[in-house]
Amino acid sequence: MERSLFKPFLSIVIVMILSIFALAFTTGVELDFLPGVKMALPDEVGGWVGNELRFCHNAEACDRNYAHNGVYVSELDIPDICPDCGEMLYNMSRAESEQLPEDTEFLKSAYTNDAGTRIFTSVVLSGTARDSIHRPQRCLKGQGNTLDGEYTLDVPIEGREPLKVRVIKTSRIYQGPEGQVTYYGYYAYWFVGQDRETPYHLGRMFWLAWDRVVRSRANRWAYIAVSGTREETGNDYESDVIDFIESVYPYLLTETMRAKVYHDS
Numbered sequence: 001m002e003r004s005l006f007k008p009f010l011s012i013v014i015v016m017i018l019s020i021f022a023l024a025f026t027t028g029v030e031l032d033f034l035p036g037v038k039m040a041l042p043d044e045v046g047g048w049v050g051n052e053l054r055f056c057h058n059a060e061a062c063d064r065n066y067a068h069n070g071v072y073v074s075e076l077d078i079p080d081i082c083p084d085c086g087e088m089l090y091n092m093s094r095a096e097s098e099q100l101p102e103d104t105e106f107l108k109s110a111y112t113n114d115a116g117t118r119i120f121t122s123v124v125l126s127g128t129a130r131d132s133i134h135r136p137q138r139c140l141k142g143q144g145n146t147l148d149g150e151y152t153l154d155v156p157i158e159g160r161e162p163l164k165v166r167v168i169k170t171s172r173i174y175q176g177p178e179g180q181v182t183y184y185g186y187y188a189y190w191f192v193g194q195d196r197e198t199p200y201h202l203g204r205m206f207w208l209a210w211d212r213v214v215r216s217r218a219n220r221w222a223y224i225a226v227s228g229t230r231e232e233t234g235n236d237y238e239s240d241v242i243d244f245i246e247s248v249y250p251y252l253l254t255e256t257m258r259a260k261v262y263h264d265s
């Protein structure tokens with residue numbers, strides 16, 4: 001074989017051998033189901049009062065065209081039963097439950113402060129069967145949003161280095177009774193593994209692969225999102241995002257993750 005042909009051939013062989021090794025390692029992957037976050041949100045935190053949400057999946061009644069926006073747990077007479085149709089209520093919407101593996105855990109709540117500002121927060125914990133966290137940008141677009149820009153925001157947290165969160169500015173046009181209305185929103189998020197955190201989707205994918213191959217370990221990643229409305233221009237919403245995340249962050253971590261992040265700084 002000519003040298004010029006042999007070289008790429010050799011590269012392919014090396015890649016194949018490495019892949020076989022990686023596969024051999026991953027078959028012995030130890031599944032560690034202990035997540036980095038607790039699946040519980042505080043009722044009240046730093047001036048923000050929370051109200052957990054539940055969703056009706058009744059396609060014939062409440063959730064025609066996937067339109068059910070959720071009900072507050074605090075307003076239910078019978079826990080987890082839909083007040084309108086009497087069927088069971090769930091932690092995630094029907095669309096979400098159809099798209100995600102069955103063992104994905106979900107938590108959604110709306111927090112309000114004294115000024116009347118409302119922030120929606122959700123925690124999605126990937127299942128044990130397969131990774132179920134999608135790129136947030138893809139989901140936001142799928143819901144009909146236009147993405148108007150994104151950046152990384154530093155959230156100061158007492159006792160450790162600032163937490164990096166990724167912020168996406170969105171807009172969406174609605175047909176109101178008096179014509180078209182634009183809803184301007186923001187969507188801030190970050191990911192937490194058993195002992196890692198990152199605001200980047202690609203960073204998370206990298207650690208997921210790294211932990212499987214190098215540490216022979218697979219764990220469940222969590223995806224935390226904080227969203228609300230914003231003005232058409234400017235970044236005034238950031239003060240609320242920072243204030244809320246600063247307050248709620250310490251409540252979200254499991255002991256392993258807590259020891260890691262507060263020890264490292």
Ligand SMILES: [Zn+2]
Pocket residue numbers: 056057058061062063082083084085086087
């Ligand atoms: Zn219902």
